[in-house]
Amino acid sequence: MAVIPVNIAGAPYEVRIEAGLLAQAGRHCRSFIRGSRVAVVTDEHVAAAWRATVEASLAAEGIASAWLVLPAGESTKSWASLARTTEWLLEQGVERKDCVIALGGGVIGDLTGFAASMVKRGCGFIQLPTTLLAQVDSSVGGKTAINTAAGKNLVGAFHQPVLVLADPLALDTLPLRETRAGYAEVVKYGLIDDAEFFAWCEANGSRLLAGDADAREFAIARSVAAKARIVAADEKETTGVRALLNLGHTFGHALEAETGFSDRLLHGEGVALGMILAARYSARTGLMRGQDAERVAAHIAAMGLPASLKALDMDCSGETLKNHMLHDKKMDAGTLPFLLLRGIGQTFLAKNVDLADVGAFLDEELVRG
Numbered sequence: 001m002a003v004i005p006v007n008i009a010g011a012p013y014e015v016r017i018e019a020g021l022l023a024q025a026g027r028h029c030r031s032f033i034r035g036s037r038v039a040v041v042t043d044e045h046v047a048a049a050w051r052a053t054v055e056a057s058l059a060a061e062g063i064a065s066a067w068l069v070l071p072a073g074e075s076t077k078s079w080a081s082l083a084r085t086t087e088w089l090l091e092q093g094v095e096r097k098d099c100v101i102a103l104g105g106g107v108i109g110d111l112t113g114f115a116a117s118m119v120k121r122g123c124g125f126i127q128l129p130t131t132l133l134a135q136v137d138s139s140v141g142g143k144t145a146i147n148t149a150a151g152k153n154l155v156g157a158f159h160q161p162v163l164v165l166a167d168p169l170a171l172d173t174l175p176l177r178e179t180r181a182g183y184a185e186v187v188k189y190g191l192i193d194d195a196e197f198f199a200w201c202e203a204n205g206s207r208l209l210a211g212d213a214d215a216r217e218f219a220i221a222r223s224v225a226a227k228a229r230i231v232a233a234d235e236k237e238t239t240g241v242r243a244l245l246n247l248g249h250t251f252g253h254a255l256e257a258e259t260g261f262s263d264r265l266l267h268g269e270g271v272a273l274g275m276i277l278a279a280r281y282s283a284r285t286g287l288m289r290g291q292d293a294e295r296v297a298a299h300i301a302a303m304g305l306p307a308s309l310k311a312l313d314m315d316c317s318g319e320t321l322k323n324h325m326l327h328d329k330k331m332d333a334g335t336l337p338f339l340l341l342r343g344i345g346q347t348f349l350a351k352n353v354d355l356a357d358v359g360a361f362l363d364e365e366l367v368r369g
Helices: 022-032 044-060 079-091 106-121 132-138 168-173 176-193 195-209 213-233 242-246 249-258 267-284 290-302 318-325 355-366
Strands: 002-006 013-017 037-043 064-070 099-104 124-129 143-148 151-158 163-166 338-341 347-350
Touching: 002 213, 013 213, 022 044, 022 099, 022 124, 022 163, 037 044, 037 079, 037 106, 044 064, 044 099, 044 168, 064 079, 079 106, 079 143, 099 106, 106 124, 106 132, 106 143, 106 151, 124 132, 132 168, 132 176, 132 213, 151 249, 168 213, 176 195, 176 213, 176 242, 176 267, 176 290, 176 347, 195 213, 195 290, 213 242, 242 338, 242 347, 249 267, 249 318, 249 338, 267 290, 267 338, 267 355, 318 355
Parallel strands: 013 163, 037 064, 037 099, 099 124, 124 163
Antiparallel strands: 002 013, 143 151, 338 347
8 A cells, every 4th residue: 555645734644545445444544533423425426336335344343424425526516515515514413523524536525625624613524535636636735615606616725634545446437538537637747847757657648547557556646745745845835836736727727617617628628738738838938849848738639638729619719718817716916827837847837927928829729720
């Protein structure tokens, strides 16, 4: 079992990675659960695949479980679902020193973590991520949030889990599209500051997507270690280090907003396309070699992820997409920093980007084949 420490000051925890962890969840969670009962939040798809396994594992340790099963999909990250989850946790008698369990992908982890941050002014929670995206990214680092009409993840809190159990076997129950979407976040770590890992992705990404156990566990552990290092250095994104994790997200969130936060474009797909746009914009402004930007695009396309705006068939302009970006959480005194690249593995935060130029660039990309 790979064990990655996340050394947050005052709230350290471990990410444990091993095939079969969901069947052993009770044993790993036992020391974090007071008494003989725990509240579990999940969604309909995950419940169908994993509820019986996790429920039996908890029961084997003498822990009864109460379950809230929510609709699957990005639309569940809403005010209504947050209210429903919070009220349900209170009905279950959750106390401040209790832990609740989030069993699911990024939607369930974000929603449950946010609810946990508020119940009794903050109770504990355990992440059991079941998607690749959640295992390598959203379950680690304590960012919790919901979406609003104004944009994605604009209402939330920093609230660290007490434990994360990542079981690669959970990926076997995912549609290939979901796994591909999660793979975008794996590639991201190579592009941020690890060119060697990006090269590994180019050589082994297809093995990971095909279900190779060694490739999956290596990629998850390498990604989590990278995120743990960055988060430990800048938990609440105050120094700019943690902002590097947003590579592709400013463009990606604008695309998600324009497509209605729907299944037209999954979050990971938006990030994948956003990273291509960040690379191409970096090349356009002379920061990055064009051939390196196209290397990024070629790998993402080879993995079956969206690689062009034209493929999304959006009836909008670059100005429209640019305006979505004005709701980005990184907005500071009316300016929007962008994550750009000087090369593969050389991401940095640019604070002097001309938004009008970004809009013109997006107009060009909207008609690019």
